[in-house]
Amino acid sequence: MAGLATEGSQFDADLYDSKMNELLSADVQDFFTSYDEVYDIFDATSLHENLLRGIYAYGFEKPSAIQQRGIVPFCKGLDVIQQAQSGTGKTATFCSGILQQLDYGLVECQALVLAPIRELARRIEKVMRALGDRKFMLVWEGLALGRISVPFLVTCMLLLVLLAVFLTCYGGSPFTLTTSRFLFWMRLMKCSHVASRIRYTISFSFFLERFKLVSSLPQCHPRLSKSPANS
Numbered sequence: 571m572a573g574l575a576t577e578g579s580q581f582d583a584d585l586y587d588s589k590m591n592e593l594l595s596a597d598v599q600d601f602f603t604s605y606d607e608v609y610d611i612f613d614a615t616s617l618h619e620n621l622l623r624g625i626y627a628y629g630f631e632k633p634s635a636i637q638q639r640g641i642v643p644f645c646k647g648l649d650v651i652q653q654a655q656s657g658t659g660k661t662a663t664f665c666s667g668i669l670q671q672l673d674y675g676l677v678e679c680q681a682l683v684l685a686p687i688r689e690l691a692r693r694i695e696k697v698m699r700a701l702g703d704r705k706f707m708l709v710w711e712g713l714a715l716g717r718i719s720v721p722f723l724v725t726c727m728l729l730l731v732l733l734a735v736f737l738t739c740y741g742g743s744p745f746t747l748t749t750s751r752f753l754f755w756m757r758l759m760k761c762s763h764v765a766s767r768i769r770y771t772i773s774f775s776f777f778l779e780r781f782k783l784v785s786s787l788p789q790c791h792p793r794l795s796k797s798p799a800n801s
């Protein structure tokens with residue numbers, strides 16, 4: 571297993587090449603460098619009936635090139651590396667692979683998809699819901715749920731506190747900013763939805779949910795394979 575990169579280290583192409591050569595020359599049975607089987611219709615991929623129904627209902631009639639090669643090894647539980655141009659159907663490939671492996675009788679977290687940007691996470695969630703009709707939780711920036719981010723919430727909160735303090739003082743009454751008065755101002759500013767999101771974001775139940783999500787993840791057993799890099 572490769573060691574952990576030291577903090578601030580850069581990608582070392584020579585080290586990467588030598589490590590890959592070492593891995594490829596090792597006698598590891600489960601390591602494929604390509605997967606040659608092609609399934610040119612969805613019915614041939616042995617996906618669950620419900621999943622197939624979701625795929626057809628979403629408007630897909632025939633798998634794209636990457637889907638023809640990528641769905642089946644994914645469904646077999648192999649670790650798949652896919653490389654193809656944008657818009658060639660990679661998202662639907664790994665979504666199908668994940669949905670196929672879920673135990674629909676289990677009510678617990680069985681899959682975690684990490685995406686580098688929020689828009690991509692939203693797109694993946696949309697495809698997952700459309701194909702699988704399962705429960706998915708969209709979490710972004712580590713803290714916020716929904717469409718409003720934490721920095722935005724904090725800024726809103728500060729502005730509203732300042733406004734409430736200013737109005738209280740300006741009205742001539744002594745500074746007695748109570749919670750109810752604060753929430754009154756929030757409502758007055760038609761920001762009660764912001765208030766509820768703030769309450770949820772800082773609530774114990776949200777942190778408990780995240781803890782349960784992470785702790786229920788299964789152990790990872792590395793088995794490597796690679797699908798062809800064509801699209």
Ligand SMILES: Nc1ncnc2c1ncn2[C@@H]1O[C@H](COP(=O)(O)OP(=O)(O)OP(=O)(O)O)[C@@H](O)[C@H]1O
Nearest residue numbers: 629630631632633634655656657658659660661662
């Ligand atoms: N088999 C298919 N038949 C018809 N349309 C498809 C098929 N697979 C994917 N699409 C459509 O093609 C478009 C691009 O698909 P998708 O987002 O999965 O590609 P991608 O390779 O993941 O793109 P990106 O690299 O930008 O994330 C989407 O609108 C999707 O609905």
